[in-house]
Amino acid sequence: MERPPILEVDALSVALGGREVVVGASFALRAGARVALVGPSGGGKSTLLRAAVGLIPAASGAVRFQGAPVTAADWPRVRRRVVLVAQRPALAAGTVRDALAAPFRYKSAGGASLDAARAASLLARLGLDPDRLDDPARHLSEGQQKRLALARALLLDPDALLLDEPTTGLDPAATERVEALLVELGAASGLACAVVTHDRAQADRLAGADVVDLSPHLRGSPP
Amino acid sequence: MIPPVAPLAAAAAPVKAGAIHLGPLDLLAAAALVALAGALSVALRLGLLPKLAVAALRTVVQLVLLGQVLTWVFGLDSPVVVLLLMLLMAVAAGHAAVGRSSRAFPGILTGAVATLVVTGLATTFAVTTVIIGVDPWYEPQYVVPLLGMVLGNALTGVSLCLDALLESLDLRRDVVEMELAHGATAWEAARAPLTDAVRRGMIPILNSMTVVGIVSLPGMMTGQILQGADPTQAIAYQIVVMFMLAAASALGSIGVAFVAFRRLFTAGHALRADLIRPRGAAREARRRS
Numbered sequence: 001m002e003r004p005p006i007l008e009v010d011a012l013s014v015a016l017g018g019r020e021v022v023v024g025a026s027f028a029l030r031a032g033a034r035v036a037l038v039g040p041s042g043g044g045k046s047t048l049l050r051a052a053v054g055l056i057p058a059a060s061g062a063v064r065f066q067g068a069p070v071t072a073a074d075w076p077r078v079r080r081r082v083v084l085v086a087q088r089p090a091l092a093a094g095t096v097r098d099a100l101a102a103p104f105r106y107k108s109a110g111g112a113s114l115d116a117a118r119a120a121s122l123l124a125r126l127g128l129d130p131d132r133l134d135d136p137a138r139h140l141s142e143g144q145q146k147r148l149a150l151a152r153a154l155l156l157d158p159d160a161l162l163l164d165e166p167t168t169g170l171d172p173a174a175t176e177r178v179e180a181l182l183v184e185l186g187a188a189s190g191l192a193c194a195v196v197t198h199d200r201a202q203a204d205r206l207a208g209a210d211v212v213d214l215s216p217h218l219r220g221s222p223p
Numbered sequence: 224m225i226p227p228v229a230p231l232a233a234a235a236a237p238v239k240a241g242a243i244h245l246g247p248l249d250l251l252a253a254a255a256l257v258a259l260a261g262a263l264s265v266a267l268r269l270g271l272l273p274k275l276a277v278a279a280l281r282t283v284v285q286l287v288l289l290g291q292v293l294t295w296v297f298g299l300d301s302p303v304v305v306l307l308l309m310l311l312m313a314v315a316a317g318h319a320a321v322g323r324s325s326r327a328f329p330g331i332l333t334g335a336v337a338t339l340v341v342t343g344l345a346t347t348f349a350v351t352t353v354i355i356g357v358d359p360w361y362e363p364q365y366v367v368p369l370l371g372m373v374l375g376n377a378l379t380g381v382s383l384c385l386d387a388l389l390e391s392l393d394l395r396r397d398v399v400e401m402e403l404a405h406g407a408t409a410w411e412a413a414r415a416p417l418t419d420a421v422r423r424g425m426i427p428i429l430n431s432m433t434v435v436g437i438v439s440l441p442g443m444m445t446g447q448i449l450q451g452a453d454p455t456q457a458i459a460y461q462i463v464v465m466f467m468l469a470a471a472s473a474l475g476s477i478g479v480a481f482v483a484f485r486r487l488f489t490a491g492h493a494l495r496a497d498l499i500r501p502r503g504a505a506r507e508a509r510r511r512s
Binding site for chain 1: 395397398400401402403404405406407408411415489490491492493494497
């Protein structure tokens with residue numbers, strides 16, 4: 001029997017401030033697969049991603065993780081398997097090392113701890129200086145913080161990533177590094193990705209034929 | 224237990240000669256002091272005269288009314304009336320606490336009032352029944368002024384704590400949400416904002432505990448000494464009062480932080496930052512951020 005998708009977003013509708021933003025949007029993520037989600041900017045793609053991991057309550061529709069609906073108490077555990085990386089990184093005060101280690105102090109870490117050597121090599125892969133682990137994270141440029149947030153997500157060993165404009169604001173070299181890493185991890189460990197992007201070429205590079213046009217389901221998010 | 228020899232509100236059982244009685248003429252003389260301040264304001268064109276006049280009038284009217292109410296309540300000897308008065312005081316304190324906060328959320332008033340009712344009554348009765356041993360337990364001469372002090376401090380704690388918590392959840396919602404997205408429970412993600420906020424609520428009482436007797440002479444102690452009470456007794460009461468106020472600040476801050484946490488995070492470990500409504504200057508700050 002075929003295994004159920006890691007994450008299945010089924011006819012999800014979201015309202016913000018009493019206004020419908022997303023109406024009946026669906027997508028599914030299987031192991032190793034990459035899906036590009038495209039649609040008008042300001043349309044509500046970010047809202048859909050946040051609702052897909054329960055950070056905004058859905059008005060209707062369902063989110064299933066490995067075939068089962070997610071209950072309220074399950075969200076921290078599920079969010080560790082399906083990690084949302086927001087468009088704008090929002091790191092707490094502290095060093096780069098603090099930022100990477102923080103999620104391992106959470107109950108959902110189940111006793112796992114930060115592998116410093118792996119962290120360093122991952123930072124290097126993303127074009128960040130692995131010797132700057134003790135610098136304040138907020139001293140990094142926005143583009144660097146963005147890659148740091150991605151590294152932080154990857155160190156959790158997730159089954160899937162939900163990436164919101166992962167390369168916006170990055171230079172072409174850094175963009176290439178990020179894309180190459182995602183493709184490599186997909187092949188090596190079955191990491192699945194849903195990528196929200198306004199860049200159609202990136203959508204084709206990352207997801208090939210699996211581009212979901214969300215336009216019919218987006219009503220625009222409030223300003 | 225401290226023997227209840229030095230009453231807190233009305234004059235009784237003075238150790239020395241007792242308080243010098245103040246008559247209407249003495250109050251009129253005191254009014255001359257305010258008038259002097261008013262005259263200075265006019266001479267220096269500070270434009271404070273109308274405000275000063277209104278404030279002076281309010282002081283007189285509010286305190287005279289309070290005197291009437293207290294005299295009436297003291298005379299009734301009814302636990303129900305005392306409890307009703309205490310509830311009324313706590314509700315008023317809740318209103319004041321919320322009014323000072325620069326952000327609000329639906330249910331904030333109920334939460335603040337509930338926190339102050341519980342904090343106020345629990346702390347006051349803990350002191351009057353367990354430590355001072357007031358008999359009967361509702362003796363308004365003790366219970367009402369102590370509650371007033373408790374509420375004054377708890378309300379400061381509640382409003383500072385709320386203000387700090389709502390500010391950090393409003394302006395740093397992305398930070399909290401990133402932790403949630405990386406597997407934090409609501410409690411884990413809110414921990415830093417919560418502890419910071421409770422700390423902020425406790426700062427005034429910690430400060431006044433540090434300088435008490437050195438820089439400041441507490442009003443209640445001063446009042447008792449003016450009334451002729453034995454200074455050691457006045458000090459014993461003041462120590463009890465300071466500890467009581469510390470407990471009230473802590474309970475009030477922690478209580479209201481918990482209420483806000485329950486309201487602003489969902490069972491599904493999501494932050495409802497959309498429920499936070501900035502008021503006045505905070506609205507500007509949010510727009511700029």
